[in-house]
Amino acid sequence: MKTPTVSFFWRRTKVTVVVAVVFYALLPFAKAGAPALVDDFSNPTRHGADRLLFNDKDLGSQSHATQTCADGVLKVEGELVPGRGVPAFISVPLILSGDMQPQDLSAYEGVRLRVKVNKGILSVQVASAEVTNFDYHTGGPVVVKRGEFQEVRLAFKDMKRAWSEQTPLNLKTITSVNLVAFGMAKDAFSYEVDEIGFY
Numbered sequence: 413m414k415t416p417t418v419s420f421f422w423r424r425t426k427v428t429v430v431v432a433v434v435f436y437a438l439l440p441f442a443k444a445g446a447p448a449l450v451d452d453f454s455n456p457t458r459h460g461a462d463r464l465l466f467n468d469k470d471l472g473s474q475s476h477a478t479q480t481c482a483d484g485v486l487k488v489e490g491e492l493v494p495g496r497g498v499p500a501f502i503s504v505p506l507i508l509s510g511d512m513q514p515q516d517l518s519a520y521e522g523v524r525l526r527v528k529v530n531k532g533i534l535s536v537q538v539a540s541a542e543v544t545n546f547d548y549h550t551g552g553p554v555v556v557k558r559g560e561f562q563e564v565r566l567a568f569k570d571m572k573r574a575w576s577e578q579t580p581l582n583l584k585t586i587t588s589v590n591l592v593a594f595g596m597a598k599d600a601f602s603y604e605v606d607e608i609g610f611y
Contacts, residue, residue: 446508446515449609450589456481459510466503471495477502477593477601489602492532492595501594502601505539506608507587514541514585520610522567523589529556532601536566537590540582547576548590561604565611 451458463486468475477490492500508515523536537548549571556562568581589608593601 446517446586446610448520448611449607450506450508451486451609452484452607453481453486453605454484459507464505464507466505468495468498468501472498473500475500475502479504485604485606487602487604488591488593489530489600490593491598491600492593493598494596499594499596500598501592503537504591505588506590508589512587514587516584517568517586517610518583520568520583522565522569522611523551523608524563524565524611525554525608526561526563526606527554527556528559528561528604529554530559530602530604532593532599532603533595534601534603535592535594537592538568538571538581538586539588539590541585541587542579542582543573543576545576547573549573549581550592561606 457463463479463481465477465479465488467477472495474493474495475491476493477488479486479488481487486504488502488504490502492502494500523538525536527534534554535550535552536554537550539548549568550573551566551571554564556564568583571581572578591603591605593603595601
């Protein structure tokens with residue numbers, strides 16, 4: 413028979429072990445300000461609204477595109493039509509929270525996505541609340557074998573701004589991950605994404 417002191421000690425030890433196990437099991441989630449998955453496109457809407465698509469018409473270009481989301485795949489296709497002396501682009505921003513509040517991504521190393529590029533050039537931007545001129549940190553063009561889904565990983569540390577002074581990407585201030593088709597000449601583009609997140 414256990415003495416009251418031993419019994420109390422044993423119960424306290426069991427509680428401590430259980431708390432420790434739960435704490436360490438949840439630690440990866442506690443460290444990340446945002447979940448590892450941005451979107452798996454299983455729902456045709458995001459945060460209760462249609463996904464956004466921005467074109468370049470305000471800058472003098474005439475690019476146009478359509479996007480569809482079905483069977484867990486986002487498909488974006490269209491045509492880049494640059495204006496005189498300006499680049500053409502179509503951007504699909506995937507916001508990280510419904511209220512557009514900045515999220516902390518400091519627990520992650522970069523963006524991962526399963527993507528199929530059929531035509532044109534695709535890049536990935538990470539939008540920060542600190543950047544006010546839309547020159548967000550961007551990875552190099554996504555390089556994959558044409559017409560096949562592949563997983564791509566893009567490190568935050570390799571992302572640069574295009575025309576502004578190079579500044580460090582503050583991972584505590586991220587609002588969206590943007591899929592951007594771009595070019596300097598008139599051209600068709602098409603890509604599909606079945607998952608995007610962080611690693």
